[in-house]
Every structure is written in structure tokens, then in C-alpha cells.
Amino acid sequence: MQHAFWHDKWERGEIGFHQKDINPFLIRFADKAGLTDGKRVLVPLCGKSQDMTWLLQRGCEVVGVELNESAVQQYFADLGVTPEVSIVGDFACYKATDITIYCGDVLSITTELLGRIDGVYDRAALVALPADMRRPYVKTLLAAAPDAHHLLITFEYDQALHSGPPFSVSEDELFELYGSTKLQPALAREPLEGGLKGKVPAMETAWLVK
Numbered sequence: 593m594q595h596a597f598w599h600d601k602w603e604r605g606e607i608g609f610h611q612k613d614i615n616p617f618l619i620r621f622a623d624k625a626g627l628t629d630g631k632r633v634l635v636p637l638c639g640k641s642q643d644m645t646w647l648l649q650r651g652c653e654v655v656g657v658e659l660n661e662s663a664v665q666q667y668f669a670d671l672g673v674t675p676e677v678s679i680v681g682d683f684a685c686y687k688a689t690d691i692t693i694y695c696g697d698v699l700s701i702t703t704e705l706l707g708r709i710d711g712v713y714d715r716a717a718l719v720a721l722p723a724d725m726r727r728p729y730v731k732t733l734l735a736a737a738p739d740a741h742h743l744l745i746t747f748e749y750d751q752a753l754h755s756g757p758p759f760s761v762s763e764d765e766l767f768e769l770y771g772s773t774k775l776q777p778a779l780a781r782e783p784l785e786g787g788l789k790g791k792v793p794a795m796e797t798a799w800l801v802k
Contacts, residue, residue: 614646615715617745617798621779625743625800627652631710634737636698636729637717640667647713648690655709656693657701664693681705699728701736709737712801715745719758726761730769742801747784749794758788766799776800 618627627633629651635644638656640663647654658664664686668675675686675693683696683705694701698717703709712733721729733742746761766775779798788794 612642615643615745617780617796618643618646618713618715618743621743621798621800622647622650624779625711625713626741627711627713627743632708633711633713634706634709634733634740635713635715636701636733637720638667638693639663639716640670641715643713643715644691645671652690652711654691655706656691657698658693658695659697661695664695667693699732701732703736703738706736709740712737712740712742712744714742716758718744719746719756719761722756722759723765726765726769734770742799744799744801746797746799747788747794748797749788749792754788754792760794763797770801774801776802 622628627647627650630653632653632655633647635641635647635654635656638644638658639660644654644656644667656664656667661684664684668686668688671688671691673688673691675688675691678685678687680694682700683694686693686695694705714733718726718729744766746766747758748762749760751760763778776799779800781795781797784794784796
């Protein structure tokens with residue numbers, strides 16, 4: 593999946609993946625995943641998610657990574673904050689109090705770039721990637737944030753009914769990607785209200801990766 597695909601989605605306003613409401617699994621399991629006051633939380637492929645604002649309000653320091661620069665600019669505009677903008681390596685870095693968003697390719701992030709990361713919140717990153725990109729993504733994330741717990745949210749549905757994204761990611765694939773020692777039993781698995789895209793029955797699952 594090329595970068596142009598996502599830039600085109602944002603340009604056309606085809607951002608059904610952007611949710612205005614806070615994800616219920618984040619509210620329920622943030623404490624269990626250690627996404628608490630004073631922790632530095634990485635949000636990959638963050639878009640302009642209001643989940644980041646919820647994390648900020650509970651005292652977390654948020655570090656986002658997003659490919660599309662207009663999404664980053666819209667997020668800070670909605671937040672009512674004017675960020676400092678600089679170039680850091682291959683990224684445009686947008687920074688304000690307790691929040692930094694790196695604009696660029698998530699596969700280029702490193703621990704040197706991010707610094708200490710205590711937790712990862714992945715609501716829309718892994719499921720946004722086709723199968724051939726998921727392993728490089730997980731490898732990059734584990735290397736960049738080696739000590740972080742992850743709160744991971746995935747979907748499971750009949751892929752024949754919808755080509756994705758978001759893609760269906762099975763439990764077996766997650767074990768292959770993260771390993772049986774890191775991936776914990778599902779925290780919750782519930783039918784997605786209204787179905788995926790409002791038409792495809794789907795299960796939404798919350799996972800803890802240690």
C-alpha cells in the first residue's frame with residue numbers, strides 16, 4: 593500500500609477510520625495497559641484522533657506518528673494549540689506541551705528518535721496495513737519501543753465482504769507477529785456496533801502486548 597493511497601484519502605475527506613468519539617476499549621483498559629499519568633505513550637498512525645486528547649487529559653505525554661501532514665495540522669488546530677515545527681531526520685516534528693507528532697513513514701521510527709516510550713496505543717495502525725506490511729511494522733515498533741506495553745485493537749470479519757482497510761487480523765496472525773510470550777489473552781472481544789463500514793458484521797478485540 594503506497595503513501596499516495598493515504599494522502600488521497602485525506603485529500604478526498606474519505607476518513608471513515610477517523611472516529612470523533614473516544615474508543616471504549618481505550619477508556620476501559622488504559623489503566624491495565626499502563627497508559628496512565630506521567631507515562632509517554634506512542635500512538636502510531638495517529639491521524640487526528642481524539643483518543644490522543646483523552647490521553648493528554650489523563651496526564652500522559654503523547655508521541656504520535658502520522659504520514660499525512662494535513663491531518664497533523666488539523667489535530668493541532670482542533671486542539672487550539674500552535675505547535676513548534678522542526679525537521680528531525682526524515683520527519684517534520686510538530687511539538688507542543690506534552691505532545692509531539694512526527695510526520696513521516698512509521699517504518700522509519702527508531703528508539704533514538706522517540707526516546708523513552710512506556711506504552712503504545714494502536715487502535716488504527718496494524719489494521720490499516722496489508723498483510724505484507726504488518727511484520728515490518730511490528731518489528732519496527734518492538735525495536736523502537738522495546739520496554740512498552742501495547743494496547744492493541746483489531747477487527748475480525750469475512751475479508752471477502754470487504755477488501756479493507758481496515759483489515760481483518762486473526763488471533764493466529766497476532767501470535768505469529770508478537771509471539772506467544774508477548775501477546776496476552778484477549779482483554780475483550782465484542783461485536784462491532786453497526787458492523788464494519790456500517791454493513792459488514794465484525795468483531796472488535798482489545799489485546800495487551802507485554
